[in-house]
Amino acid sequence: MSENQLQRCFVLHRRSYSESSLIIDVFSEEFGRMTLLSKGARRIRSPLKGVLQPFIPLLLKWSGKGSMRTLRQAEPISLGLPLTGIHLYSALYVNELLARLIPSEVPLPGLFYDYLQVLTELAQSSNPEPALRRFELSLLACLGYGVDFLHCAGSGEPVVPTMTYLYREQKGFIASVRKDNLTFVGEELIAISERRFTTQAQLKAAKRFTRIALKPYLGAKPLKSRELFISQIGISRARSKGT
Template sequence: MEGLQRCFVLHSRPYSETSLLVDLFSEKEGRLTVIAKGARAKRSRVKGALQPFIPLLGKWSGRGSLPILTHAEALSLGLPLFGPILYSGLYLNEVLARVLAPHTSYPELFLDYLNALRELAQANNPEPALRRFELALLEHLGYGVDFLHCAGSGEPVSDTMTYLYREQLGFIASLKPSQWSFTGHQLKALASREFTDRDQLQAAKRFTRLALKPYLGSKPLKSRELFLPQRRSGPS
């Protein structure tokens, strides 16, 4: 069928008595919201497919701000995300829904998202997959950072040196550690997106939160709040 696109549901909510408003992330059009007419009806053929983490082939029509979903079929079963891993997947969806401009194509980011979900589905620790995706997202948003060279001298970063991060400039050698500073060892991990120890993961999380903050704004992420009951109920 012509016009079909690979896509994922990011979020959906009721619309009228039997329909849904569905936020999609599609391979060719990026983020968009469509009306899925009759999707809440008992006999709806698409009701089961319009769930997060199910790879879909979809089609929609209409020139207005809310196209009509005309076709949706699951390409496979949903990727198995449970517990904290599920919350991590919801976090990815919420970030995409919040930072991506509508109807803007990000085909490479779509593949990064698909790979992140696959990695999460097989992971015991979701942190490496989340950090890799956040770094890929920042790159696709045009947030280019040179992790391997000092912005002041142009020299390659040294594992044992400390570097201060300055927005829109890069990393500059510094003798005063702060929330904006990173070691050369940590910066090399950020550049390769490979994290071999907890220190590198914590540094990556610190950097991506700093870098994503202007895009996400001050409103708390609902998906992050889901982790709080888990933490409270865990061992102290």
């Protein structure tokens, strides 16, 4: 598909530029993550003023070369997804992962579908955790992170549901008698492999694993979405106590 055609996109992040413009990071179905300059988008009468927002499905067209292109056309496909409370913070977390981790201008149509799926699940489900864990695993796969959840890295034997396995970075899971933050029960590894999270134990194990696996990619820089969520929890608790 040509860049001269309208592309399906979502805004991941936006920031002010000059007096009236915006710089937006978008996730495009055909071109991956792009950085676009939207001239005059912050003007009071700009038709784009309320359009270039996260979680609104968009059709965009841009032009130019280099690391930042110029936005030429933007049309909303539909209304923004209904995300509030913890579901909104979860979606902001997903956007931040994409903005920080996926390479620029590398087509990732499979991950774009996974992104649509996680936003849809977040808008519809009562518990955001299963959707987040599935998306994190998809993102890790796109980053080239490969690990065999179904076989012991030491013996090659199939994982036994009742046995304990120690995770070793870049190697996989090895049968172990240890029990700590780096160990997982075989049943948990099988559930992660199948992306099937029906119990709290499975969800906790999947979250523990994805945090371990994502840490080398994220580095020491904290996630703003997580800080914002923690801050909001503190405000909510203070209000409930009347302080």
